[in-house]
Amino acid sequence: MRNLKSSPRAAELERSVGSSQFALIFALFVLLFFALVANAQCVPNCLFYGGDFEPNHNDANLAPNENDQIVSGYPYGSATFQNFIIPTGHSWNVAGMFTNNLSDQHPTSAYYEIRSGVTEGDGGTPIIAGFGSIAAGTFTWTPTGRNLLHHYDEFTAHITGLNLVLPAGMYWEAVVPQATNEFGRSGNSNTFFRPNSVGMQISDQQYLDSPFFGADFTNADNIGAFPTFSSGVDGIDTPEPSSFILLVSGVLGIAGMLGRKLVG
16 A cells, blocks of 8 residues: 655645644634734723713613812712622723713813712722822823713713722722813713623612712612713733633644644
């Protein structure tokens, strides 16, 4: 019987299979690399976003998220808290956070917080809190182009310059515009079908804290239809080493299986 292994055709086939295996493994690593980069670099580096405000929804509305001459207090008259979830096996380096607000104000600063363990009537544990300002370059107030009944325009109140590492778990965030000399109003936009949303959250687990309105971390649904707020977090998602190794091992395993099928 003819020895196929020693024939030129067999040698060529072996080289072809070897090249195919290499190309397959290389392609898988490229896909893995770009998947991780895309996860870390989604515009604008968003790790979580509740979704766009939907002006035409029957329950389109705003929940008071402000500190001004009408709804005042320290550090805010009213704050909305949106939850977000960092998946198991990941940690986030939070660089910024934001809320989309329907407003007729012109704030020059904002107060921000991230908390864990929030429940009805209990604010849980504050993790980070502070103020950002236009003057310091750590706060921006940018129109989104959306509005509510042509009365309130929507603006993004964005805090930047943070450097906070959060492990896996559930958290709540708030960014409250500060317009202490104005008599206008401001409220965090709600969202229902969550267009353009990013990441994970639990609907109907958002909270309102307002000494002015007598709300002590009450579920936002108690004052209206607020399953989710148009709020977000940006930064870099960092898979934990064990998760990364497991992912790479899985890729290598798939590559090996496919390679054996090619040889067979």
